[in-house]
Amino acid sequence: MLDGILLVFFTLAFLGLVGLLLHKLPILKVIDVSQVDNLKQQQVKHELVDARLKRKLTTWSKKLKKYLSPLIFWERKIFAWFYSQADRWEKSIEQKIAVQTAPEKLAAAALAKAQSLRAGGKLKEAENIYLQFISQHPGRLDAYEGLAEIYLDQRDYEEAREVYEYLANKGEVRESSLGLARVASGQGLLDEAKSQYLSSLTVINAIQPHLELAQIYNQLGNTAEALRHLDEARKLEPNNPKILDFYIELSIVNGQPIEAQAALDVLKEANPDNQKIAGFARTIRELAQKLKPKKVFPINKVSSFGLTIKGRKK
Numbered sequence: 001m002l003d004g005i006l007l008v009f010f011t012l013a014f015l016g017l018v019g020l021l022l023h024k025l026p027i028l029k030v031i032d033v034s035q036v037d038n039l040k041q042q043q044v045k046h047e048l049v050d051a052r053l054k055r056k057l058t059t060w061s062k063k064l065k066k067y068l069s070p071l072i073f074w075e076r077k078i079f080a081w082f083y084s085q086a087d088r089w090e091k092s093i094e095q096k097i098a099v100q101t102a103p104e105k106l107a108a109a110a111l112a113k114a115q116s117l118r119a120g121g122k123l124k125e126a127e128n129i130y131l132q133f134i135s136q137h138p139g140r141l142d143a144y145e146g147l148a149e150i151y152l153d154q155r156d157y158e159e160a161r162e163v164y165e166y167l168a169n170k171g172e173v174r175e176s177s178l179g180l181a182r183v184a185s186g187q188g189l190l191d192e193a194k195s196q197y198l199s200s201l202t203v204i205n206a207i208q209p210h211l212e213l214a215q216i217y218n219q220l221g222n223t224a225e226a227l228r229h230l231d232e233a234r235k236l237e238p239n240n241p242k243i244l245d246f247y248i249e250l251s252i253v254n255g256q257p258i259e260a261q262a263a264l265d266v267l268k269e270a271n272p273d274n275q276k277i278a279g280f281a282r283t284i285r286e287l288a289q290k291l292k293p294k295k296v297f298p299i300n301k302v303s304s305f306g307l308t309i310k311g312r313k314k
Contacts, residue, residue, distance in 0.1 A: 107140065110133050111133065111142065111143060114146055115146065117129065118149070118150060118153065123150055123153055123154055126146075126150055127147065127150045127151075130143055130147040130150065131147070134147065141167060141170055141172055144167055145172070145175050145179075148160050151163065152182055152183070152186070157187050160179065160182075160183050161180065161183045163179075164179035165180070168180070173199075173203055174200070174204055177196050177199045177203070178196070178200040178208075178209060181193050181196030181199075181200055181213075182212070184196055185212070190220055191220075193216050194217070197209055197213040197216060205232075205236075206236070207237055210229045210233040210236070211230070211233050211246070213229050214226040214233070214246065215246075217229065226250055227247070227254055227256075230243060230246055231247070239269070240270075241271040241274065244266055244267040244270065244271075245267065245274070245276065247259075247263045248263045248264055248267065248280050248284075252283055252287055255287065255291065257284050257287045260284050260287070261284050261288075264277065264280050264281060264284065
């Protein structure tokens with residue numbers, strides 16, 4: 001039975017093949033077998049042309065590479081140089097940004113801005129910067145000093161005193177003593193101011209403490225001590241017009257025309273446009289004339305009748 005089934009399948013397959021050939025027979029009749037060789041020849045020609053073109057392209061490529069090799073070399077060198085320069089520039093920018101954003105740099109910039117605002121008379125804005133800075137950097141005592149100076153400028157003496165006393169407790173005697181002296185002076189506490197100025201001069205020998213202390217002594221009526229401290233200030237800055245002006249006035253008050261005239265001669269050189277020069281010169285001449293010793297005439301004793309009479313020597 002199996003053989004019969006296989007025979008049936010074989011017969012059907014054969015009949016199907018015969019049917020396919022009969023169906024394709026018209027197409028096979030149309031095909032010109034002679035054209036097959038032509039097609040093969042054309043294919044061979046195309047292959048030859050492609051091979052020739054490939055060889056030429058390869059030759060041109062080698063020649064072009066030979067001529068372009070130096071250019072490619074320099075192109076790579078130039079690219080490498082530009083890359084290194086860009087990398088260096090990038091690193092430089094990063095370093096600058098790092099420096100600009102460093103805590104020390106930012107702190108210095110904030111304090112410099114506060115000082116600039118103070119110099120421009122914008123005291124409230126400067127005060128706000130100092131307060132904000134101190135809140136972030138409570139250990140920076142120079143910021144406290146700047147804040148105290150702002151309070152002095154504003155004549156807020158109580159606030160200034162509090163800050164200077166804080167600096168004194170921190171051991172900043174140099175800054176605190178002079179500041180407390182100015183606070184006391186502003187409040188009219190002249191004796192306290194004198195004591196604080198003297199204390200500041202033990203740690204700093206500068207013009208301002210001497211000059212300001214001379215003003216305190218002058219207000220207290222001690223012109224001799226005032227003149228002495230002005231003389232100390234003159235030693236530090238001999239040609240300072242402000243010191244010379246005050247020194248001449250006190251020299252006149254203390255009856256010292258020679259010292260006053262010497263200082264006036266320096267003032268004429270240092271500040272010839274000073275409007276007080278003529279007045280000083282006149283006052284010094286008057287003082288010198290007043291202090292000039294009067295001429296004393298000798299006395300002759302002439303005896304007459306037992307009496308002694310006085311007369312001028314002829």
